[in-house]
Amino acid sequence: MVRRAAPDNGERRPTIRDVAAHAGVSVATVSRILSGTYASAPATRTRVLRAVRELDYVANANARGLAGASSRSVAIIVNSVVSPHYAHVAQGVQDQAAVEGKLCIVGTTGGDPERELATVQLMREEHAECVILVGNVVADEAYRERMADYARALALAGSQLVLCGRPALGPDVPALVVEYDNTAGAHAITSHLLSAGHRRILFLGRRDNYTTPESRVAGYREALADHRVPHDPDLEVEGTMERGEGHRMIRERLAAGPRDFTAVFAGNDLIAAGARQALREHGLRIPDDVSLVGFDDLPPAADIDLTTVHVPHEELGRTAVRMALQRARDKSGLPERVVLGTHIVVRDSVRPVVPPDDPAR
Amino acid sequence: MVRRAAPDNGERRPTIRDVAAHAGVSVATVSRILSGTYASAPATRTRVLRAVRELDYVANANARGLAGASSRSVAIIVNSVVSPHYAHVAQGVQDQAAVEGKLCIVGTTGGDPERELATVQLMREEHAECVILVGNVVADEAYRERMADYARALALAGSQLVLCGRPALGPDVPALVVEYDNTAGAHAITSHLLSAGHRRILFLGRRDNYTTPESRVAGYREALADHRVPHDPDLEVEGTMERGEGHRMIRERLAAGPRDFTAVFAGNDLIAAGARQALREHGLRIPDDVSLVGFDDLPPAADIDLTTVHVPHEELGRTAVRMALQRARDKSGLPERVVLGTHIVVRDSVRPVVPPDDPAR
Incomplete structure (x- = not known):
């Protein structure tokens, strides 16, 4: 063109x-x-x-x-670069773009669908070689329609939509998908707590209909079922994936009545950092009094000695770019969907429950 | 156009x-x-x-x-979005862009001047309303020439170069500058340690010729002079602004001989987080055995109870966008350079030196 x-x-x-x-x-x-x-x-x-x-x-x-700047760019669109989750995926995109001799452009939307739409349009007009959309969504019909429209509009412009950590759209939509296994990661970290004798595990960050927390809650519930531990919906606390929310959820829980849990599974590491602060403000030591685990293995985790689930953020970004550019070169025989694995990183935030007496109410 | x-x-x-x-x-x-x-x-x-x-x-x-997506975008170019410093400035740019009804595009360069050049060109061709360049540089003649060329090329295309946390280029170059007061912040936090009785303060992250660490070292030295404490160049340790470097600098220092400092001024919070880990690995408690301060007040600081210098990162980004867009509307009477203030945030990483006996060698 x-x-x-x-x-x-x-x-x-x-x-x-x-x-x-x-x-x-x-x-x-x-x-x-x-x-x-x-x-x-x-x-x-x-x-x-x-x-x-x-x-x-x-x-x-x-x-x-x-x-001489005729090389095209690869684009990634995120809610915000302040979230370490998005920032590390974007870093992987930047690294792979550099390897491929492309520029890397990050569009930020503040989570606003109208800005997302306008940013996808802008990237298409600027001939980005691929447009990578990252993260947690409400995967309803309106979302699927919007993504399908993006995918087709980009394909018409010779570009390629890649969904990263978002569900696939169906076989008729020209979009690539790079996911990681949220449910398996949540299952593994919950099992880690269960194996240490914990039975009352508070889950922080339930959010119905949102794909990421929903699949983490699913892994939590499956692990409970596999260990024949009764599921108590009252242990699932609603909140968003932010540090302040972790603090709020624990603060409100401890204000509402006596502590009825021995361990906390925070929906991500930011929630864990906020929860940790609130627990300490209540004089509770981690891991001596309460065990705490997170999800992501991003910067706060190492500083707070957090046992957590490692998500291959950079690799998600690198894979997204590699898949899109390979597809541009040769459409045959390439996978349209890749699922990367997760694994537990053990630090120092979990202790076995010592006596068999249950501290529940 | x-x-x-x-x-x-x-x-x-x-x-x-x-x-x-x-x-x-x-x-x-x-x-x-x-x-x-x-x-x-x-x-x-x-x-x-x-x-x-x-x-x-x-x-x-x-x-x-x-x-209907005819609104232009504002662009910010950074080394990497994984660095919280850059990410928070970019967040400010995104917030202000949203207020002004503009899209926000982040170009990442991996610190490569060739990629920076190509990204500036791309942003100019895509008619970004302003291009904001952030951060630490070697402000030599080649750099000034390059920035002056960027500024003129962008001005010709009806755009505007804004340098953010970088030194001004001179009156004949059409660039706006938004800075924060590195030297005053470093002076204040060093004085905070000196007032607590510390005399042997290790500075981590000296890097000659780089504008940001150089101005922080300058504030450190000025505070020592103001308190009539002799300056010992051996207390200034060279390293870059990363977490792993903080760990390395302390590890090597403690391996080389007996501890000859009572406090550590880490050049930024990431260095402080790495230094803290290395100090703890040597059985040193913070603040009981060693006092520790940082610079930035970014996410790791709250989680490690770090006393540090608050840099108004988001406000830098917001101000950069506001200045550029105001200038596009009306060139008269607007400042071409703004310096934002910094202040100390006191947490729990500093203790007074108790006895007057000096633990220096």
Whole structure:
């Protein structure tokens, strides 16, 4: 696809050749100076910039080829880069983009579907080679329709939609999927607590209909069932995936009545960090009084000695880019969906329950 | 500036009107379906997509206006979004972009000047309303030349360069600058340690010629001088601004000989987190045995009870966007450089030195 700047009216616009002729230098020199390439003699630059002003020349997309920056970019769209989860996936995208000789562009939406739509459009217009959408969603019919529309619009523009940590859309939609196994990870970490004798395990961060917490709660429940431990819905506390929410959920729980749990499974590491702070404010030591586990294995985990589930964030981003670019080269025989594994990282936040007496109410 | 897709050869390319006529729907319907806007009847979509395929229509930049996504974007370019410092500035940019009704695009460079150059070019070609460059640099002549070229190239394209946490370039370069006071912050936190009786304060993260660590070391030295405490260059340890480096610097220091410091000033919070881990591995308690302070007040700080210097990261990002967009509306009377303040956040990582006996060698 070729893009050219065309005049709005009948007049001919000055070209880079006009600027070069006016300044008495080569087209390559004008291009270098306008594109911001390193060295150019000050006097030459002054002459070129004067010519630019006098001709009212507007640098445009034509400069791209001349400046040698014709490589396309890969795009990733996230709610926010402050969340370590998104930031580490974006880092994997950036790393693989660098390996492939592509630029990396991150669009941020603040979680607003309208901004997501506009950002996908922008990335498509800018000819991103692929557009990677990350994270937790309400996978309802409206969402599936929107993603299917994105996928088709991008495919028409020669680009490729990749869903990362989001559910697949169905065989008729041209989207690639890179997932990780939320349910298996939650099952493993819950089993870790159960094997240490814990029976009353508080789950923090239930959020119905959202794909990520829902599949983590599912793993929690499956592990309880596998260990023949009765499921108490009252142990599942609703909240979002933020540090402050972890603090709130524990604070409110301990204010509402005597402690009825020996362990806490925080829906992610940020919740765990907030929960830890609230537990300590109540004089509860981790792991001596309460065991605590998280999910993600992102920066706060190491600093708070947290046993958690490792999610291969960077590898998710790298795989998304590799799949999209391979597909652009050769459509045959490539998988459209990849599921990466998770594993437990044991630190120092879990203790076995010592006596067989249950501290439940 | 108008961009149009032009045919490569003499033939006329099919337009969105051809697609609409072929499918028997309105141009607006085609636009909505191709742009990925929410609702459209499946049968209509099928008809439109068939028309698109049969005509070999390629969606292009013309669709932008029709789809109503004509608002321009603001761009921020960072080394990496994994660094909380960059991520929080980018969050401020995203927040202010949303307030102003603009999209936010983050370019990541991995610290590679060639990728930075290509990313600036890309953002310019994509008509970003401003391009914000963040962070620590070697402010040599080559850097100043490169930034001046960026600034001029962006100004020619109707865009605006904003340097964020980087030094100003001089009056003849059309760049805005948003800084924060590194030296004053370092002076304040060093004075906090000195006031608690510490005389042997290890500085972790010296890096000559880099603007950010250099100005923090300067504040450290000025505070020592103000308190008439002799400056010992051997207490300044070289390293980069990463968690692993904090661990390495303490590990190597303690392996080399007896401890000759009572307090540690880590060049940022990540270094502090790594240093804390290494100190604890040596059986040293914080703050009972060693006092520790950092710089940034980013996520690890709260989790490790770190007394540190608060840098207004989000406000840096918000201010950068506000300055650039105000300047686009009205060039007169606006400041070209803003310096935001920093302040100490006291947590629980500093203890007064109890006896007057100096534990130095």
